[in-house]
Amino acid sequence: MGDVVDFNLPGEAKRGNIGGGGPEDPMLETRVENLERDMKDIRSTLHKSELLLIEIKAHLVNCATKDEVAKLREDVIDVRARIATKDDVAALRGDISNVRQDTAELKGRFDGLDKRFAYLPSTWQMITFMVTSQIALAGLLFVAVKFGLK
Structure with missing residues (x-):
């Protein structure tokens, strides 16, 4: 401590009263008012932060672990x-394309079958043919029995 040099300027506080001039210091009241105002700001900010923390905690309940x-x-x-x-x-x-080709080929085959079936006689034509042929056969047998075969 012996190496410390005191650089007190005129009007400054003497050594031992560093930080102000004591209770009779006219600036003390102003400094205290500033500190109190700052404390109000700090409390207000702290209260807002507390509300934000409560809101964050409420949202954290829904967050994934x-x-x-x-x-x-x-x-x-x-x-x-x-x-x-x-x-x-x-x-x-490629598989879908192959299925489409196969389907087109089958459609062509079915179209060919439809054309073949178009040339076949219908059910009514077959029934009519069978009935007339039976009547004709019965008529031939009748003629053969009546006129001839002995």
């Missing part, structure tokens, strides 16, 4: 593994 986030990451990894790659999509497009 560390375990939930880890589970979600695992689920995302599983989903990514199941998502089709570009090669898978290209293969599916």
Whole structure:
């Protein structure tokens, strides 16, 4: 402490009264008022911060926990593994194209069958033919029995 030099200027407080001139200091009241005003600001800010902390705590209840986030990451990894790659999509497009070609080929075959069936006689035509042929056969038998075969 012997190396410390006192640089008191005229009108400043003497050594030992550092920080003000004591109770008779005219600036003391002004300084206290400033401190009280600052304390009000600090309390107001502290109150606002406290309200914000309460609001944050209320929102944190709905936030995911560390375990939930880890589970979600695992689920995302599983989903990514199941998502089709570009090669898978290209293969599916090729398969769809093949199915379309096969469907067109089958349609062409069915059209050919429809044309064939168009040339076949209908049910009524078949019934009419059968009935008339039976009547004609009965008539021939009748003529053969009546006029001839002995």
